[in-house]
Amino acid sequence: MPIELRPVTDSNFVEWCKAVRHGFGIHVHPDDITRLRKDRIELERLIAAVDTKSERIGGTGGADSYSLTVPGGATVPFTGVAYMTTSVTHRRQGVFSSMMAQIHDTAIERGDEISGLWATQSDLYGRFDYGLAINSYDWEIDPSYGAFTHSPISDDDESDAHVYFVDADEAAGILPGIYEQMRTQTIGTVERNSGRWRYELFDEERVRGGLSARFFAICEEGGEQTGYVSYRMDRKVVSPDMVTLDVIEQISLTDTAHAAMWRFLLNFELVGKITAHNRPLDDPLWWMLSDPRRLNRSMHDALWIRLLDIPKALEARTYNADGRLKIGLVSEVQPEIAGTYVLDIDDSQALVKKTTDKPDIVMTPADLSAIYLGGVTPGPLVEAGRIDAITSGSLAKLHGMFSTDSAPWCPHYF
Ligand SMILES: CC(C)(COP(=O)(O)OP(=O)(O)OC[C@H]1O[C@@H](n2cnc3c(N)ncnc32)[C@H](O)[C@@H]1OP(=O)(O)O)[C@@H](O)C(=O)NCCC(=O)NCCS
Numbered sequence: 001m002p003i004e005l006r007p008v009t010d011s012n013f014v015e016w017c018k019a020v021r022h023g024f025g026i027h028v029h030p031d032d033i034t035r036l037r038k039d040r041i042e043l044e045r046l047i048a049a050v051d052t053k054s055e056r057i058g059g060t061g062g063a064d065s066y067s068l069t070v071p072g073g074a075t076v077p078f079t080g081v082a083y084m085t086t087s088v089t090h091r092r093q094g095v096f097s098s099m100m101a102q103i104h105d106t107a108i109e110r111g112d113e114i115s116g117l118w119a120t121q122s123d124l125y126g127r128f129d130y131g132l133a134i135n136s137y138d139w140e141i142d143p144s145y146g147a148f149t150h151s152p153i154s155d156d157d158e159s160d161a162h163v164y165f166v167d168a169d170e171a172a173g174i175l176p177g178i179y180e181q182m183r184t185q186t187i188g189t190v191e192r193n194s195g196r197w198r199y200e201l202f203d204e205e206r207v208r209g210g211l212s213a214r215f216f217a218i219c220e221e222g223g224e225q226t227g228y229v230s231y232r233m234d235r236k237v238v239s240p241d242m243v244t245l246d247v248i249e250q251i252s253l254t255d256t257a258h259a260a261m262w263r264f265l266l267n268f269e270l271v272g273k274i275t276a277h278n279r280p281l282d283d284p285l286w287w288m289l290s291d292p293r294r295l296n297r298s299m300h301d302a303l304w305i306r307l308l309d310i311p312k313a314l315e316a317r318t319y320n321a322d323g324r325l326k327i328g329l330v331s332e333v334q335p336e337i338a339g340t341y342v343l344d345i346d347d348s349q350a351l352v353k354k355t356t357d358k359p360d361i362v363m364t365p366a367d368l369s370a371i372y373l374g375g376v377t378p379g380p381l382v383e384a385g386r387i388d389a390i391t392s393g394s395l396a397k398l399h400g401m402f403s404t405d406s407a408p409w410c411p412h413y414f
Helices: 013-023 030-040 096-108 168-184 195-200 255-266 310-316 363-372 378-383 392-404
Strands: 001-009 046-051 058-067 075-086 114-118 135-141 164-168 217-219 224-234 245-251 271-279 296-301 303-307 323-330 339-347 349-355 361-363
Touching: 001 096, 001 217, 013 030, 013 046, 013 058, 013 323, 030 195, 046 096, 058 096, 058 114, 075 096, 075 310, 096 114, 096 303, 164 255, 168 195, 168 217, 168 224, 195 303, 217 255, 224 255, 245 255, 255 303, 255 310, 310 339, 310 349, 323 363, 323 392, 349 392, 361 363, 361 392, 363 378, 378 392
Parallel strands: 075 114, 245 271, 323 361
Antiparallel strands: 001 046, 046 058, 058 075, 114 303, 135 271, 135 296, 164 217, 217 224, 224 245, 323 339, 339 349
16 A cells, blocks of 8 residues: 655644554544644654555644753753654555655654653664653552651751642642752753643543542742652442542652651551552662662563664763773664764763774663663673673773763653
8 A cells, every 4th residue: 555654734633643642552632632732742753554455544743842951951952753643554564664764764854862652562763763661569458557667857856848739720830840950950851841731731521530639749948949749549349338549640849848748648547559650760768768679660671762863962971981992883774873872971971982992892772772761781782692791891891981870850741
């Protein structure tokens, strides 16, 4: 079937939206089409793969524009790949691959240095040189096991961290400021613009999945708002009279705000279970609980990234150790970027150039992308046969240079 990649305009936007949702097995509500257009999508970044025989859309794709916080705190222009579907009628004919190629070409033309995505299936994106850079946990805990043995807020502490409820209107004015401060200090996070905040906070019954409307609570300390939580109650009974509290998002700017917010959540009565999704790998709660095994943590892949401009991306982040390392990249997908890159790191900053010298260590761009944010250590990738450490000490050097003080985290889905 002949397929042509075409722009999405106001005239085919409704068909495009329906095709995206059908690709994920859901119907789209007419109001959501309006919301998507107004608050979420950038029309010029969308693709419709049109079957030229039937003139119907057989595939959809696109991207959102973000900037990504990298180790050291710089933010780099970032393409957030999204909306990728091929209709069941057009599968396995290369539609998805051709849309991905166009998205990458456009991203590079725009000057974006990194692209990234959340994958529905973990075997889809390695073929496009994406590496799994962030893993995160889904949590489940019975709050009756919520006692702390350790906390940054001790009984005689001066901290005045306190938590209070706000309604949805007030929350809409407070949450974006706290999120924005968090994103500048959190590796792997992207920003949310005002439209996207409206989109995220939309809370009519049809988007609640049978749960309550959202509740919001804020942590304040020293007159500053330093954390928030947004959650729903699931009235489906866990045990007699017990409900589930489902944390949608919990953000803290300080250790004391984190402790105060989780003390608040774990103090609820008539709640038999608390669930929280996409928590950072190094969240301190596990280390605060008296019976940490009660915090069930199930790990899943979160953000996959691809370095689009290798030297610029490598120079954008800071490093944990100075020195010189020659990284060889092999890629069938991007032969134009294959070769050896020498990293000269001085005072935590890298100068990156291509060289004809022999490499110290060899990997694919996907594996370089995986270790780039510091959330994946290279040792297991060597053991897995993915990275080839050629010169002695090269793995230790790579590890020392790329490691970070905290795990990357991306609380924003796209
Ligand atoms: C995933 C999806 C977009 C693939 O579309 P497609 O047009 O059939 O893919 P292509 O024909 O371009 O295939 C590209 C490659 O990926 C492989 N591939 C495609 N779908 C795959 C899948 N579900 N599992 C494993 N491999 C898959 C193909 O075999 C092909 O491999 P090759 O290059 O080695 O031959 C499509 O199956 C789909 O819409 N799935 C449901 C929605 C979804 O999961 N979207 C992804 C959002 S992150």
